[in-house]
Amino acid sequence: MPAFRYPERKHRRKHGPQGYQSPAEFRDWLRDEFAFRCVYCLEREQWGNRLGHFHIEHFVPKAVQPEQRLSYDNLLYSCQGCNLLKGPKTVPDPLKVFTSGTVVVRRNGSLHGRTKEAKLLIDVLQLNDESYQRRRRLMIGILSAVAKTNPALHRELLGFPDDLPNLATLKPPGGNSRPAGIKQSYYALRQSGQLPDTY
Ligand SMILES: [Zn+2]
Structure with missing residues (x-):
């Protein structure tokens, strides 16, 4: 199920903006960091509003830890x-704890955790509740149907948003501890023709 495939490896941060005064100012960095998806359930920006x-x-x-409120490495992008x-x-x-090897997504929309920690996170977040399962089942069904009948819509649903943030133009007040990540941003990949159609 590509739509709900968790990352292959543990995530290593590629960006490191510092010094913003509100969590919202990190938004574009986090959108890019986490590929425009919720880190917990993989809901995508492209699937709705x-x-x-x-x-x-x-x-x-x-x-x-209130002091971590504005620490980039403590922030996640989530639905x-x-x-x-x-x-x-x-x-x-x-x-x-959520990788393609530790979480199996079944066609009926349920999740199966293969490690103790993955199971625990699934339980605490209630990711196997009926509403999450239904959402996954619906998206899997829709994507399977439009793959055959409407390839453009299929690409849109599994592709990147049009408004990829150009992180090179952002100037975090405290600098960027991982400047090399800019070249790996999805905007930069699109500029150099390396952005895949779907992911
Ligand atoms: Zn979510």
């Missing part, structure tokens, strides 16, 4: 539902 639906999630809750369900809980790190 992005505005208001994607949040900046604090992995270590603000209540636990509204997952952000609400995660809330102020302390949970296993999705960037480490």
Whole structure:
């Protein structure tokens, strides 16, 4: 199920903007960092109305470590539902425990965790609740149908958004601890003709 395939490896951050005064200012960096998807459930910006639906999630809750509120490495990109369900809980790190090898996505939309931590994260986030399962089942069915009948729509649903952020133009007040990541940004890949049609 390419639409719901978790990353092959543990995530290593490619960007490192510093010094913004509000979490929202990190948004474009996080969109690019996490490929315009929710890190927990893989919901994509391309599948609906992005505005208001994607949040900046604090992995270590603000209540636990307020000083990490504006630390890029503590911020995740998440859909509204997952952000609400995660809330102020302390949970296993999705960037480490959710990979294509540790989470199996079944055609009926259910998830199967293959490790203790992946199972725990699935449980805490309620990622096997009926509404999440239904969403996955519907998207898998829609994508399978349009793959044959409407290739342009299929590419749109599994492709990148048009408004890829040009991170090279952003100037984080405290600099960027990982400047090499700019060349790996999806905007830069599109500029050099290396952006895949779908992912
Ligand atoms: Zn989500």
